[in-house]
Amino acid sequence: MTDDTAIRISAARTKDLSLTMTRWPSVTGSPDEADFSGRLHALLAETPYFQRHPGQLFTVDSHGEPLTRNVVALVRGTGRKTVVLAGHFDTVSIANYGTLAPLACDPEPLTRALVEELRGRPRNGAEEKALRDFESGDFIAGRGLLDMKSGLAAGIAAMERFAGLDAPDGNILFVATPDEENRSRGMRSLRDALPGIARRFDLDIVAGINLDASSCERDGEEGRAVYLGSIGKFAPFAFVIGRPTHAGYPFNGTSAHRIGAEIVRAMDTVPELSDEAFGERSPPPVCLEARDIRDGYDVTTPDRVWLSFNWLTHRRSARDMLAEFRAIVTGALQAALETQDAHQARYRDRAGAKTEGLVLTYADLIARLTARGGAAALARLDALDRSLSGSTDPLKVSREIVSAAATEAGIEGPAVIVGFGSLHYPLVHLERSDAGGMQDRLRRVMDAVADRHGTSIKFKQIFAGISDMSFFGHRPDAGETGLIAANTPSAAFTDDAPEGLLSFPTVNIGPWGRDYHQKWERVHAPYTFGVLPDLVFAAAMACLTG
Structure with missing residues (x-):
């Protein structure tokens, strides 16, 4: 299969997965969130690779109640080097859609309904922008489509592209986690389980790519980005x-x-x-x-x-x-x-x-x-x-x-x-963990992918939204953890990190759009479905072969 063909297949797969997973409601703390992992596990289990390797697809229990589960999928190549692709599947409430709430998780009908609503009444500046975006055909609405099921879809598509290679170097471990919107219990439980997973499959985890969404109010230049850290x-x-x-x-x-x-x-x-x-x-x-x-x-x-x-x-x-x-x-x-x-x-x-x-x-x-x-x-x-x-x-x-x-x-x-009064999210940045030159390898990848798709991709230093990146590949400082725990009233909102956690450099590469968590939440489809899965795949390959 040529690279161009693989890119086209990956783009179509990303769009299909994005729309499918958005149709599965998964508001944080709801029964739908608890059900999502079973649906995703079943979807991946039907793919050719995991039909051949069912033992490499499994779930890991998350922290707290109600019980939710992380989905873990490993595609093996050769050797021990492994890149982890990670994203969350929970979403914020659909209440702000009002009478359109029944359509909140059905992207295409919702987009049409929002256009009809916006055209039919006076609009403020933000609504004018939303209407222009929808009428351009480049943006699609949906609760969780931007934040961040399209990121998950790009990660799955990149993993499947890797699975289609002949004896690729390294391995890709894909993880989908619940509860990012509350206290990152999904990622923190996955983080705690990762050393055992690495021992079980004899993996050397060398890098992580978080797949969370960012926002850009202009032409997308700020959204087409690789983030080196999280606030x-x-x-x-x-x-x-x-x-x-x-x-x-x-x-x-x-x-x-x-x-x-x-x-x-x-x-x-x-x-x-x-x-x-x-x-x-x-x-x-x-x-x-x-x-x-x-x-x-x-x-x-x-x-x-x-x-x-x-x-x-x-x-x-x-x-x-x-x-x-x-x-x-x-x-x-x-x-x-x-x-x-x-x-x-x-x-x-x-x-x-x-x-x-x-x-x-x-x-x-x-x-x-x-x-x-x-x-x-x-x-x-x-x-x-x-x-x-x-x-x-x-x-x-x-x-x-x-x-x-x-x-x-x-x-x-x-x-x-x-x-x-609440869970502390540690600052993380590649500068603090990148001993192997990950940023230099990514720079070359970004330039090549941008040239291939006729666009631009830039580095940004700090992901401004609170994210799972704070607990992904990050081993917290024991002194800091003790001080925070002693001054946080509830144990439920402290991070009880065990000994022996893995530490590896991480970046964020995800979709971009506008107004996430809002009624007009929308993803930029050409970049998210076309460029993003190619960028995630190329970045993972660079980390495995560099």
Whole structure:
């Protein structure tokens, strides 16, 4: 078979698989997500290669409940060198499609319905762009088609092209994982199982290619890319404890809301809190949640206020982030207390005593709880954590545990507890793991594929969306893991990484489109179905033969 023929077959296969898998709903946490792995396993089992080698197609149980499974498919050539192609199959909810929700997972009818809807009413700028894209014929809609079943399809097509070669060098291991949209339980369980898989089949894993989607608002230049790293994510929280007072006597207490407002002012979208690395700048932190902890109405100022932030990084460690966040919160607490003291002095026309505050890390809080309540208090907190472990809302879980811990520890306000409210996604970058010149080999491949398809493909440093790449081929630092675990309230939102994990260089090569997770989510078909499977195949071959 000529290369041109193989490329055409691979392109047609990618389109067919993309549409087929998108028609299989798989919203995170739903029964459909749990069913998807069985459907994909059955589909692959019908292919000629796995009919001949059924023992090389299997599933691996994921973490947590409900039980979901990773699909693992190995195509063997010669030797031990192996490249892993990886992608997730869960999707976000279809609720934002409204009355078109029944069509959300049926790409071609959905695309026609969206065009009809857009043509029939006034449109904003984003909708005008979506309509132009759909009318061009180059974009197809569908929940999960962009993010990221078309990436999975390109990986399968590349694997099947490899299987059609005569005695190719190396091996390709394809994995499809659940739960990327929640806590990456699929990839983390696969990561934990990978050393055993490598021993079982005598594989030397030399590289990984993640297949996740990216976005481009222009002509696709930014989407036609090989990403060398993935952004790091922290979710710091501030649990504010004030001193409640009747609204008629505001200076007889300390306002938790005033403290919280100062913390938000010091953190939210402050550009100096972003960082630069690899020639790119991370976004500044944003406040994701701000609420007081009470259910009913009264005229008493709130006792407790909860704040949670999303803080992305290109270089900072967990120790750096926690120390900086604590310093910011300490400054904000002091500013709030000084302001309220000054207001009281002006109102009463006399200076009062200086109000003092306290900032503790969650680890500090647990130490105080243990000193006060001992093993019984810890047991009650553990029982609460277990009772909440099935929740998919990490901020709610963390908020309830911190509130209970503060009560058990007898913390009086004004005080602020700081820690991490959700799963940490480590920053990863090829620069930190590429001892074998993977980037140089990929550069040659990218140029050749771009020339073959009459397009352009570029390197980008940091994949901006939170991704499974953070746990793919990455062995976490034990010191970082311990610090994060000690300051994360719920064990369900920590990464309990075992010893002996594999480490290998990884990149992201996936489809591009626009508006993923939104109603107008759409994939750029010419690149995704035509160029992408050829690029993934060529990149894998370069890693195996370089």
